[in-house]
Amino acid sequence: MNNPVVVLDQLTRSFEQGGVRIDVLRGANLAIGPGEIVALLGPSGSGKSTMLQAIGLLEGGFGGQIEIAGIDASRLGKDQRAAVRRDHIGFIYQFHHLLPDFSAIENVVLPQLVAGKAHERAQARAIELLTALGLEHRLEHRPSQLSGGEQQRVAVARALANKPQLVLADEPTGNLDETTADRVLGQFLELVRGEGSSALVATHNERLAAAMDRVVRIHDGVLEEILPA
Numbered sequence: 704m705n706n707p708v709v710v711l712d713q714l715t716r717s718f719e720q721g722g723v724r725i726d727v728l729r730g731a732n733l734a735i736g737p738g739e740i741v742a743l744l745g746p747s748g749s750g751k752s753t754m755l756q757a758i759g760l761l762e763g764g765f766g767g768q769i770e771i772a773g774i775d776a777s778r779l780g781k782d783q784r785a786a787v788r789r790d791h792i793g794f795i796y797q798f799h800h801l802l803p804d805f806s807a808i809e810n811v812v813l814p815q816l817v818a819g820k821a822h823e824r825a826q827a828r829a830i831e832l833l834t835a836l837g838l839e840h841r842l843e844h845r846p847s848q849l850s851g852g853e854q855q856r857v858a859v860a861r862a863l864a865n866k867p868q869l870v871l872a873d874e875p876t877g878n879l880d881e882t883t884a885d886r887v888l889g890q891f892l893e894l895v896r897g898e899g900s901s902a903l904v905a906t907h908n909e910r911l912a913a914a915m916d917r918v919v920r921i922h923d924g925v926l927e928e929i930l931p932a
């Protein structure tokens with residue numbers, strides 16, 4: 704694969720609880736190419752969130768190698784990991800995690816300011832993304848004034864604000880009803896494709912997974928490729 708955005712090589716992660724050791728990831732391998740959108744399937748407790756946290760460089764304690772945008776991230780210190788995250792990765796969670804005291808547009812502007820962008824450009828980018836998601840009439844609303852689907856669409860705009868090479872999404876529509884989930888996921892996929900970003904999307908939902916370019920499943924701590932039927 705040319706210039707993969709993510710490479711996992713023999714990724715391992717174990718937890719110890721009450722003196723019992725659980726090996727959640729047992730040597731997972733994966734490569735995601737530029738612009739590829741990959742669904743990460745697996746039942747509850749199989750290790751999807753653990754894997755996204757590893758790839759998002761949010762937690763230590765992993766064995767094996769993680770490469771993000773050509774950078775070997777396995778041995779980076781905390782500050783360097785934060786820099787790779789800021790420059791290359793956007794996150795979406797099951798619950799929106801928007802800042803409650805800030806408007807929709809401010810929630811999308813802020814991460815850009817943190818990345819050093821001028822306010823005017825950041826604002827233009829936020830309007831562009833929120834408009835693409837059909838939220839041009841909700842720019843000044845706070846999260847509590849938005850519906851669940853609208854909140855998740857703001858979270859999508861925030862994740863894409865800095866044009867990340869990689870978007871990591873953990874059950875991004877898991878909190879929405881089926882119709883809203885389909886609509887939000889459809890908009891998310893269209894936007895990610897338009898931006899040319901890669902994405903890894905954890906979900907329980909095989910129907911939603913089928914809308915993505917590739918499907919991998921966590922089974923016994925390793926990844927299996929699911930080929931289209």
Ligand SMILES: Nc1ncnc2c1ncn2[C@@H]1O[C@H](COP(=O)(O)OP(=O)(O)OP(=O)(O)O)[C@@H](O)[C@H]1O
Pocket residue numbers: 718719720725727745746747748749750751752753754
């Ligand atoms: N910090 C931790 N300490 C101990 N065990 C943990 C920790 N984090 C995760 N685990 C365990 O690791 C396993 C995988 O958890 P993880 O959250 O990655 O699964 P998941 O596939 O994302 O599940 P879900 O779909 O329910 O979110 C679970 O058995 C969980 O209890």
